[in-house]
Amino acid sequence: MSDQLNNPARNNEKHDHDYRIIVNGEKKIVESDVISYDAVVLLAYPTPPAPNTIYTVSYEKAKDPHEGELVAGQSVTIKEGTEFDVTPTTKS
Numbered sequence: 001m002s003d004q005l006n007n008p009a010r011n012n013e014k015h016d017h018d019y020r021i022i023v024n025g026e027k028k029i030v031e032s033d034v035i036s037y038d039a040v041v042l043l044a045y046p047t048p049p050a051p052n053t054i055y056t057v058s059y060e061k062a063k064d065p066h067e068g069e070l071v072a073g074q075s076v077t078i079k080e081g082t083e084f085d086v087t088p089t090t091k092s
Contacts, residue, residue: 022082
């Protein structure tokens, strides 16, 4: 499955469920109920808009916690329909 190779939130582990999430208004499918900051950013921006770009990642409708922000190194437990907003900011 070529989509699996291009999707950072997917891996080769056996899974029981696909999760449909929304990233910047676009539907995405992931195979794990836990997703990291880095995986969400890569789903939103496979190619960074500019060098030295940092991202603000906010989410809602997650399993635990239900809403909040992710920073580098953090993950969140998702459920069907979790929504993410990823906003790039260029360092000056």
